[in-house]
Amino acid sequence: MTVYFLVTCYPKDGDQPLSSTDVTAVGAEAWGELLGMAPEQLADVYPLTHQHADRVRQLTGIALDLEKYEYFLEPEEDPSL
Numbered sequence: 001m002t003v004y005f006l007v008t009c010y011p012k013d014g015d016q017p018l019s020s021t022d023v024t025a026v027g028a029e030a031w032g033e034l035l036g037m038a039p040e041q042l043a044d045v046y047p048l049t050h051q052h053a054d055r056v057r058q059l060t061g062i063a064l065d066l067e068k069y070e071y072f073l074e075p076e077e078d079p080s081l
Helices: 028-035 052-060
Strands: 003-011 020-024 046-048 069-077
Touching: 003 028, 003 046, 028 052, 028 069
Parallel strands: none
Antiparallel strands: 003 020, 003 069, 046 069
């Protein structure tokens, strides 16, 4: 099973994503470490907060503007499998 990781940006109090960036290259190990769980347990949608912002920027180059937007790490299985 191949899992892709996306950082998805939503407007505050909105339910339609503004953007989604593939951050699979960072690797499940790094995302698991950031969220405090084993990489194989990453199967849900996880909010990215001020606590995560600096490390997300280091790993991906994405600066989280948490005053205007909400961000989530969204693992997705490869739909072609």
